[in-house]
Amino acid sequence: MDLALIEKAADLLVRARHTVVLTGAGISTESGVPDFRSPGGIWERYDPSLFFLSRFLSEPDVVWKCMIEMHTSGEFHLWEAKPNDGHLALAELERMGIVKVVITQNVDCLHQKAGSRNVIEFHGNMLTFRCLSCGKTYDYQSLMAMIEERPDLPPLCGCSGILKPDAVFFGEAIPQQALKESFHHAHVCDLMLVIGTSAQIEPAASLPIVAKGMHSMFRGMGAGFVKVDAHVIEINREPTPLTGVVSDFLIQGSAGEILSAVLNRVEKKRRSSA
Numbered sequence: 001m002d003l004a005l006i007e008k009a010a011d012l013l014v015r016a017r018h019t020v021v022l023t024g025a026g027i028s029t030e031s032g033v034p035d036f037r038s039p040g041g042i043w044e045r046y047d048p049s050l051f052f053l054s055r056f057l058s059e060p061d062v063v064w065k066c067m068i069e070m071h072t073s074g075e076f077h078l079w080e081a082k083p084n085d086g087h088l089a090l091a092e093l094e095r096m097g098i099v100k101v102v103i104t105q106n107v108d109c110l111h112q113k114a115g116s117r118n119v120i121e122f123h124g125n126m127l128t129f130r131c132l133s134c135g136k137t138y139d140y141q142s143l144m145a146m147i148e149e150r151p152d153l154p155p156l157c158g159c160s161g162i163l164k165p166d167a168v169f170f171g172e173a174i175p176q177q178a179l180k181e182s183f184h185h186a187h188v189c190d191l192m193l194v195i196g197t198s199a200q201i202e203p204a205a206s207l208p209i210v211a212k213g214m215h216s217m218f219r220g221m222g223a224g225f226v227k228v229d230a231h232v233i234e235i236n237r238e239p240t241p242l243t244g245v246v247s248d249f250l251i252q253g254s255a256g257e258i259l260s261a262v263l264n265r266v267e268k269k270r271r272s273s274a
């Protein structure tokens with residue numbers, strides 16, 4: 001873990017006016033939730049084509065069978081996972097008034113479980129389910145009880161409509177409010193932490209680019225438009241397409257360890273300046 005970069009990140013956090021965090025599956029691997037593209041990740045074990053909206057609508061029973069298998073296999077125990085040091089450090093930085101919002105691509109609700117209050121679920125979540133006909137929502141516990149009682153798949157709403165997880169499938173629109181708020185924060189922030197994401201999936205991968213003022217949609221917005229070019233710091237096990245191009249620097253290693261070390265330095269700086 002590069003202590004000089006930890007120090008640099010802590011300095012930027014203490015000085016920033018509007019810090020935004022973007023997280024991906026990598027922040028949850030230390031909670032036992034596998035990521036998607038690391039060796040042994042989810043897309044090595046399950047066919048991603050199952051998670052296209054068109055596939056769900058045409059073969060809901062097949063997709064539901066795979067999701068139940070992921071759950072019962074214990075490999076993807078999303079529902080029982082506990083937040084790790086990385087989630088907890090971000091929640092503390094929000095409590096200190098430093099982190100304004102966490103935009104997460106994850107569907108595990110671990111930021112909320114860690115105590116983060118301002119969380120934007122860019123890809124929805126896998127802990128609530130909605131009827132495609134009447135829109136009624138069900139939580140995970142009631143869904144499990146329904147499947148216990150009537151094991152046929154897909155699970156059906158009382159109105160006989162098909163239930164779908166609130167997670168955003170490939171080819172499905174990002175929730176409008178989440179999209180709008182996320183790009184607003186990317187636009188106004190002066191510091192963005194990009195944690196545990198391979199930065200390959202759009203439109204989430206554009207958020208750091210917008211933060212850096214490099215996105216054409218914002219360039220030259222006419223007189224009076226001044227985009228504050230944010231500092232963009234990556235925390236990740238490995239370099240990504242953002243590294244050296246969009247991000248100012250990459251702190252390479254475990255998100256949990258790095259975020260704990262950064263929080264520790266921020267707390268010390270806050271105490272010495274008090």
Ligand code: APR
Nearest residue numbers: 024025026029035036037105196197198201236237254255
């Ligand atoms: N600490 C730091 N980085 C980690 C850790 C860790 N403990 N564990 C994994 N990583 C890194 C991996 O090296 C990888 O670069 O996190 C990144 C995870 O990348 P992906 O598996 O591609 O996950 P993500 O970027 O969140 O995927 C984006 O793709 O499949 C869709 O909808 C899905 O939201 C997901 C989206």
